[in-house]
Amino acid sequence: MGTIWSYTKLKELSKPNRTEGIDWAGNITFGLGLILILIAITYGLLPYGSSQLGWSNPFVIGSIIAGLGLICSFLYIETKVRHPMFKLELFKIRMFTAGNLASFLRSIAYGGLMIMLIILLQGICLPLHGYSYAETPFWAGIYTIPLMVGFVTMGPISGWLSDRYGSRFLATLGMVIVGTGFLLLTTLPYNFNYMEFALIIFLIGIGNGMFSSPNTASIMNSVPAKYRGTASGMRSTLQNTGQTMSIAIFFTIVIISLASSLPTALASAVTQAGAPQLATYVQHIPVTGALFAAFLGYDPVKTIISSVLISIPQ
């Protein structure tokens, strides 16, 4: 349906310039650079040697250096090739730069939120409220709906409001709302009241909806029509890069923070449960493993208990 509709109804407004080739050098250096940095972050979160995190792994250090080198060479290439994927001089337009910077930061702040909320619900809240692990993915999906509802309801309204009050005011207010929503999320205890949680994520959805379309409109309006294709590509590349980085950044923060508190918390939990002899074992559970074990509904402590039972000489 989408194919037929777009083929028959969409009209070309600007004359396509068929002489422009694909910027292979730019595409390859940017893509490879980003992939290497993300791989490095992924392995940086896995235990290496005796350390809970992998930042001392030479492979991680090498990938980060190579990735950053490729991104720098990408920026250099973009100033040299005739038809660059990123037209860097568009950043001289203040509105274009500000809009893209805001969009990129928004993507970093917002991109990993959903997966964190899902881990919180599936790993902690739902099992504590008696849901079986088979049901948690379904209910986690249902319970995060308010985020989407907020975003979707605000979409059309924000278009109308931005015609009245201007895109700058609306996009800025949207981001202030999102930031406030994040601060409100930090006030929740782990056994929170669902209505409170739903209202906060609804608010974050509203803020994001207020920001999105006015900001995109203002980015597109700021460039001359012949550069709109490139501008749109740059905007979505930056947004997707931000989103991908966001997930890596969220996991990095969560795992670094867990690495400092979780081993002792688990050790004191088994001691309180009357099994202090397990304390040394649980202290060596990699935090990445514990996080995903909780998320996947798999209890690493049971595995440890059974392995300890096997290793006790009969």
Next chain:
Amino acid sequence: MEQRTWFPTAIAPSFMEALRDAFYISALMAFIAAVASALRGRIIIADYEENAKNR
């Protein structure tokens, strides 16, 4: 310890603390995004300006 709620309860306080750290940083990013958004300047529509100059 064999209960379904034991492991989630054991990791919950540490996990919430970790999540709070992430949310504080997200809030900071969102507020910086708000500042960037406010600094975009007055609304310009590129082609109108160019057409106005040429007239």
